[in-house]
């Protein structure tokens with residue numbers, strides 16, 4: 001998934017830096033990915049550690065991580081379910097088609113009419129199977145995560161759901177095909193939460209805490225509202241031109257709140273090693289981050305320069321932006 005702040009391209013670098021500090025053998029360690037998003041960092045460490053704890057405020061992220069992180073045992077016949085869902089006759093008047101496709105008269109065009117109907121068809125069947133206990137939790141989250149990933153591929157947006165495009169772009173005109181979202185199989189039990197980080201931190205403990213909070217004012221909940229609507233599939237009255245639902249507002253995206261929230265998180269963390277990914281253009285300055293972290297133990301910083309891509313809305317494609325630094329702030333905590 002093309003996700004704002006995704007660490008897909010930085011995951012090997014982060015893994016290397018964590019191992020430099022904690023050691024190469026992480027097999028007895030509990031690793032927490034506190035702002036998990038797409039789950040890529042949890043997935044990177046899932047193969048190395050004893051347990052991954054994954055968390056994010058957003059429901060679509062819960063769904064992705066229930067599949068990618070918590071699912072760990074083979075699911076029998078999973079391809080058969082995917083095939084069945086792909087071949088259902090389309091339902092006409094589902095929530096997505098009614099509210100987010102142009103053919104229904106909604107005046108919104110987040111998906112082509114056919115793809116909107118297909119999302120409704122698949123989502124309705126998954127709900128039916130879950131309610132009648134035909135599928136268990138593992139299969140439920142596997143199928144839902146597969147739907148989120150497949151629907152996102154054909155979304156008619158420049159990249160996020162804060163606006164749709166006037167004309168259907170090429171990738172959005174392709175027919176949605178439900179594709180399996182594969183997860184790593186292993187013998188470990190992993191945990192996935194959907195809570196505010198500052199609440200969860202009081203309830204858990206472990207060895208390595210990885211933090212990747214939002215670094216600017218963009219609220220993920222508004223930017224990815226349609227994914228929450230697909231995963232929650234509840235009835236509500238979509239608001240305004242973009243069909244927004246009620247959304248979460250993270251304190252990490254508020255200039256007046258971010259430093260206090262961050263310090264509270266660090267203070268309450270019962271983890272020896274804390275790693276924070278933060279952009280050099282973030283709401284907290286490097287100086288503020290350092291000042292907070294060094295109060296609680298031994299602090300250090302590593303940085304990596306990388307090329308950023310920006311969405312060009314007028315041309316509906318990505319272009320190269322300035323070089324930027326991704327920082328990994330490291331704290332080995334004194335009392336935890």
Ligand SMILES: C[S@@+](CC[C@H](N)C(=O)[O-])C[C@H]1O[C@@H](n2cnc3c(N)ncnc32)[C@H](O)[C@@H]1O
Nearest residue numbers: 005006007035037038056057196197214220250
């Ligand atoms: C920079 S993104 C994380 C990206 C992720 N590491 C990845 O590679 O996909 C920040 C994430 O923090 C989540 N978030 C924002 N505020 C939060 C909070 N207070 N508690 C938990 N998660 C939060 C957002 O929903 C978003 O997914």
